[in-house]
Structure formats: C-alpha cells, structure tokens
Amino acid sequence: MQVFLYINLVEETAYQQPVVVQVRQAFPALGILDMDARSDELLQHYALRLLQEAEQAVVCIKADDATGQLNNLMPLLEELFQERLQRLVLLQGQHPRLQRIFAARPQVLFKVVEEEQVVEELKDFLINTPV
Template identity: 40%
Template sequence: MIAFLYIHLLSDDQTVAYGTPLLDQVKKQFPDMAVLDVDSQSGELVLHYARQMLQEASKVIVCINSTTPDAGFGSIFPLLELLLANPNEQLILFRNEHIRLQRLVQARPELKAEIVQTEEEVLDQVRRFLV
C-alpha cells in the first residue's frame, strides 16, 4: 500500500478547517493511494488510523502544513515520532516552514524531505517519488 498523510499543524488560536483541495487532487490523480488527513487537534481514533496506515504502507508520503514556524504538535507528537522512526520508504514534504520539525528531519539523513510552496509542487514531488 502507498499512503499519503496530510498533517496540518495549527497554532493555539486556530480551529480545524475541513476540506483540503490538495487532498482532492491527490485522490483524483492517485486513486489507488490511501489518503488521510490529521491535524494537531485530532482525536485518538483518527490518530490510531494514521499510525496503522504508516505501519502498513510500503511507501509513505507525508505533507506537513504548518500555519506558523513554531506551531505546536498538540496530539500528534506520538505520530511524528513513529514517522521519524519508520523504516519504510518515505517522503516528507513541508508546506511552509516549521523550524523544530525540520531540524528533527534533517538530523536523519535517511529521510527524504523537500520544502514545497504550492499544491502543484506537492503533486510533482509525489509523482517523482512514485517513479
């Protein structure tokens, strides 16, 4: 299974915004890919599904969208730990800057990470990763 996990890191005063055009595009262009989105306020059931998806996938693409460079991890910190320790082939895409998380990823040279700005750049990186 190939998985696409979209993580939205929210600042403390933000609320969850449902519906992400990027996820619609991923589902449309890669119909066989398992797609899930979580945010830093997600509940335990959603996080359980995300952990299970990360563990079962042979390839994982994670897109992390941070609203601020220092947005907190909230409830998803255990999921991030699993992501950083995941032995499967994975690509981590940063939409916007998150200094602390980028440092964690850079400290692990076996992880592939890219910074992207637009939805089209995300889709291009996904295509390249799957080739």
C-alpha cells in the same frame, strides 16, 4: 500499499484541503488520510497504523510559524524516524522546529515544498522509489 497522509497543523476553518483533493484526482487508487491539529486520538492511532503497514508512504505536513505544540504529532514523527527507505516527508510552509527535527535525521527523505509542488513530489516518489 501506498498511502498519502496529510497533516494540517495550521489554524484554519477550511474543511476540504485543496492538496488532498488534487492528490485524490491524480491518484484515485492511493490510500489517503487527512487530519489536523484537532484530530482525536483514534484518528491519530489509525494514521500511525497506516504508516506502519504502508509499503510506500508520503506524509505532507502543513505548518507555519504560528503552529504550536507538536505533542500530539510525536507518535507519528517517531514512526517516520524509523529507517525505512519508502517514506517521504513534505513540509508545506515554514516551521523552523520541524525543519530542525528532520534535518537532524538524515535517514528521513525530507523536502520543504509549496502547495503546488506536492502532487509532483508525490508522483516522483511513487514512480522512482522501488518497493
């Protein structure tokens, strides 16, 4: 199973995320879940299970300097830190703490990207990473 998990930690009121819409259009068969900083525990648990069961997973985290606590995100981050080669983490925006966290874990494939780069990075990863 291939999945795309989009986590929006930026405080905004938009219900539909443009990146998620673009990914759905480009990869209609891909399992997609999007959540935000206010997502409840059940959705977070579902996201964790999705990551654990996926053969390939791309996680895109949208964050900025104003993004506060990451406590709700820690179970997902801990799962990403596991040594599995079929995972890619994309950071959309600048968040120094997240950048330091991932830089300290060379086993995690991590890139900082702009919104318009997400679909291309996803495509490259899914095509070029053996399952």
